[in-house]
Amino acid sequence: MPTEILMPALSPTMTEGKLAKWLVKEGDDVRAGDLIAEIETDKATMEVEAVDEGTVGKIFIAEGTEGVSVNSVIAVLVGEGEVVSSSSHAKQTKKANPPAEEISGAVQSKVIVSEPDGAEMNAEEASAYSSTVSMTVREALRDAMAEEMRSNSNVFLMGEEVAEYQGAYKVSQGLLEEFGARRVIDTPITEHGFAGIGVGAAMDGLRPIVEFMTFNFAMQAIDQIINSAAKTLYMSGGQMGCPIVFRGPNGAAARVAAQHSQCYASWYAHCPGLIVVAPYSAGDAKGLLKSAIRNPNPVIFLENEILYGQTFEVPTADDFTVPIGKAKVLRPGKDITITAFSLMCRDALAAAEILAAEGIDAEVIDLRTIRPLDTDAIVKSVKKTNRLVSVEEGWPYAGIGAELAATMMDKAFDWLDAPVKRVSGKDVPMPYAANLEKLALPQVEDIVSAAKSICYR
Amino acid sequence: MARAVSKRSSVGTTKAPAGKTRESKTALGTKLDPKMLQHFYREMLLIRRFEERAGQMYGMGLIGGFCHLYIGQEAVVVGMQSALDERDSVITGYRDHGHMLACGMESRGVMAELTGRRGGYSRGKGGSMHMFSREKRFFGGHGIVGGQVSLGGGLAFASKYRGDGGVALAYFGDGASNQGQVAETMNMAALWKLPLIFVIENNKYGMGTAVNRSSAGEGLFKRGEAYGIPGEKVDGMNVLTVAEKAKEIVAYAREKGPYVLEMETYRYRGHSMSDPAKYRSRDEVSKMREERDPIETLRELIIKRKIASADDLKAIDADVRAIVADAAEFAQESPEPDPSELYTDILIEA
Numbered sequence A: 001m002p003t004e005i006l007m008p009a010l011s012p013t014m015t016e017g018k019l020a021k022w023l024v025k026e027g028d029d030v031r032a033g034d035l036i037a038e039i040e041t042d043k044a045t046m047e048v049e050a051v052d053e054g055t056v057g058k059i060f061i062a063e064g065t066e067g068v069s070v071n072s073v074i075a076v077l078v079g080e081g082e083v084v085s086s087s088s089h090a091k092q093t094k095k096a097n098p099p100a101e102e103i104s105g106a107v108q109s110k111v112i113v114s115e116p117d118g119a120e121m122n123a124e125e126a127s128a129y130s131s132t133v134s135m136t137v138r139e140a141l142r143d144a145m146a147e148e149m150r151s152n153s154n155v156f157l158m159g160e161e162v163a164e165y166q167g168a169y170k171v172s173q174g175l176l177e178e179f180g181a182r183r184v185i186d187t188p189i190t191e192h193g194f195a196g197i198g199v200g201a202a203m204d205g206l207r208p209i210v211e212f213m214t215f216n217f218a219m220q221a222i223d224q225i226i227n228s229a230a231k232t233l234y235m236s237g238g239q240m241g242c243p244i245v246f247r248g249p250n251g252a253a254a255r256v257a258a259q260h261s262q263c264y265a266s267w268y269a270h271c272p273g274l275i276v277v278a279p280y281s282a283g284d285a286k287g288l289l290k291s292a293i294r295n296p297n298p299v300i301f302l303e304n305e306i307l308y309g310q311t312f313e314v315p316t317a318d319d320f321t322v323p324i325g326k327a328k329v330l331r332p333g334k335d336i337t338i339t340a341f342s343l344m345c346r347d348a349l350a351a352a353e354i355l356a357a358e359g360i361d362a363e364v365i366d367l368r369t370i371r372p373l374d375t376d377a378i379v380k381s382v383k384k385t386n387r388l389v390s391v392e393e394g395w396p397y398a399g400i401g402a403e404l405a406a407t408m409m410d411k412a413f414d415w416l417d418a419p420v421k422r423v424s425g426k427d428v429p430m431p432y433a434a435n436l437e438k439l440a441l442p443q444v445e446d447i448v449s450a451a452k453s454i455c456y457r
Numbered sequence B: 001m002a003r004a005v006s007k008r009s010s011v012g013t014t015k016a017p018a019g020k021t022r023e024s025k026t027a028l029g030t031k032l033d034p035k036m037l038q039h040f041y042r043e044m045l046l047i048r049r050f051e052e053r054a055g056q057m058y059g060m061g062l063i064g065g066f067c068h069l070y071i072g073q074e075a076v077v078v079g080m081q082s083a084l085d086e087r088d089s090v091i092t093g094y095r096d097h098g099h100m101l102a103c104g105m106e107s108r109g110v111m112a113e114l115t116g117r118r119g120g121y122s123r124g125k126g127g128s129m130h131m132f133s134r135e136k137r138f139f140g141g142h143g144i145v146g147g148q149v150s151l152g153g154g155l156a157f158a159s160k161y162r163g164d165g166g167v168a169l170a171y172f173g174d175g176a177s178n179q180g181q182v183a184e185t186m187n188m189a190a191l192w193k194l195p196l197i198f199v200i201e202n203n204k205y206g207m208g209t210a211v212n213r214s215s216a217g218e219g220l221f222k223r224g225e226a227y228g229i230p231g232e233k234v235d236g237m238n239v240l241t242v243a244e245k246a247k248e249i250v251a252y253a254r255e256k257g258p259y260v261l262e263m264e265t266y267r268y269r270g271h272s273m274s275d276p277a278k279y280r281s282r283d284e285v286s287k288m289r290e291e292r293d294p295i296e297t298l299r300e301l302i303i304k305r306k307i308a309s310a311d312d313l314k315a316i317d318a319d320v321r322a323i324v325a326d327a328a329e330f331a332q333e334s335p336e337p338d339p340s341e342l343y344t345d346i347l348i349e350a
């Protein structure tokens, strides 16, 4: 029986990749463990080993092919005396197992097309979008750091694997090369310690960017973030400022279970003395990170692993920044307001499309900054639509949606035609199983049905 | 300066078996129990084949998320576990498949957890990094680097509290050894003479960071010295050395208190499935594999000393393959958890 070699999944979020290079050719004998190909994902180039032995009978995917989906047949190994009938293997894709497909559902659209037409921003920000370049969120974040490091020698980056490895998620790619080991610093796995070192350095006038490999690990450091970074200005009667950025991926990745998938937006948003930012698009990622680095306060900058590889249009203007504390209307509408942030903006926009087809014109607002919240923008929208759905990936209890609901009671009660509705992650730790994970995370359909329920449709 | 101090204090700290931190020798001098050797061979091979299959299934998309393989480090856990009895408890991090198999957990249940199915040890809710067995006194399976070490302290505390004579093994990596809570736990373990063995699996790298770039001082086995905890470095690629040392130190910990064992070992694969491993050369890996592979080393010894024939070993091989194939099949056939499981196991009804 010939053995099919399938395009391997090389990371939790990989759905396709480039077959960069074949290291074997048809007719070669391979043993288990031999290198057979190089595959490029958006994060890295990986060498692939054979898991079975045999002779390479046929190569189906030529080197250089991009967008080869996981689990398609890329080659076939034959045993002694076997031949391959190329027709029987010509089919390029083998059906992935159900769990994996559900996961790839979470990362479906590879390219998110720029901002939807009609996104409303302030005039200055909007004019920056007259000249743009396509860029991934990952690149935008890197560029923001590089630009700020060039213009201010007190800005430095530290964290686990940020320097030599180029970032666990490749966000700091190239920074060590440009800025050297004095300013791009690999730390041991000691979050509590290096967060404290960052805070101390910031108190004494440096401008640290502290990367957490993911925000799950910042829980080791949360004491220094809250007790030291957030409170010292107040306790010192205004003497001890702390200009520091804590950044890294937040929220669920894919199938990494309870200790590695959690949204911390409401945790940090709870604390006076912190600024909390959670961008969606690459333009906002870049503009807000630059603002965060320049800000004299501690900023929690929540990124998203699934968004890193997504492409958006980013303004080319040299010192393009996005103001902290300003929401953005991603899609104007008149019937209902849907607020979201980070990855959930994607789902809110998708829900708005479905609602539009059913005659409900939804306005989608990207909160962008979670603290301080742009209450004015939300109230303005609700006064127009009289309805609000809040979307977040985190838990519902004392979440951002709860805060928005209370704020609307305070500021827009007389304009509401229906109760504020929350769509959130389920009130459970994140399960590993593919089917349960999908149930635990907010889905587009959940947003659609929440919206319909308060439009009484 | 720190170095000089630590050298002096390493002599005659707690009354360790050898009285100080030191490096141990290989175990080839000891008399070899044929049954034991074949058992070690089988256990290590089971882990190796299981992990190879897991890697393969990850590539096919049957396993999701992170998947940290233990290939190369088999001798550590197989050797250590050989010294434990049913009173003892074990805890480790996310690179945990080998530990579970060595604790006697079923390969079916481990593999089915990797695929996120009902038949898994956590009924599909934990995945690769989070499995447990109260029956085997295996307490996980933890994803936060270093977190398991203080939990291990708690296991030792519980044994001491109950007076049941149990020892706790807390396994952790070279990278994890720098976490603050490891030092905190060492202090308390020494203060309270907890029956706790700190098993540092020094596989030379924490993700992409070589141990010398993350850890100051020379020798992780000396990390307990400030608290008077003896420690030593062990050849973690030789299962006999590990087993012999384990026997001695488990007995010590049972009577006297904490101990640090630094296992010199090596992981052949990337940190997890998505690690391109560009921080080390292919040569470094293949040299290790060729010269120090724990399974090959034992195989050669078994054949050379005529403890078993090549055919006997082949039979073990076939057995192991069958177990792994069965586990893989079970893990694919076991259904996904029932959707109602989403809301179970959050709190116990009181």
Ligand SMILES: Cc1ncc(C[n+]2csc(CCOP(=O)(O)OP(=O)(O)O)c2C)c(N)n1
Pocket: A160, A189, A191, A213, A217, A220, B095, B143, B144, B145, B146, B172, B173, B174, B175, B176, B177, B201, B203, B205, B206, B207, B271
């Ligand atoms: C607190 C925390 N920080 C970071 C991580 C990400 N992380 C997972 S494993 C790892 C490397 C650990 O290396 P080591 O302790 O040497 O164990 P090994 O992986 O080599 O077995 C890192 C940084 C984490 N899981 N938890």
Ligand SMILES: [Mg+2]
Pocket: B173, B174, B175, B201, B202, B203, B204, B205, B206, B207
């Ligand atoms: Mg390590």
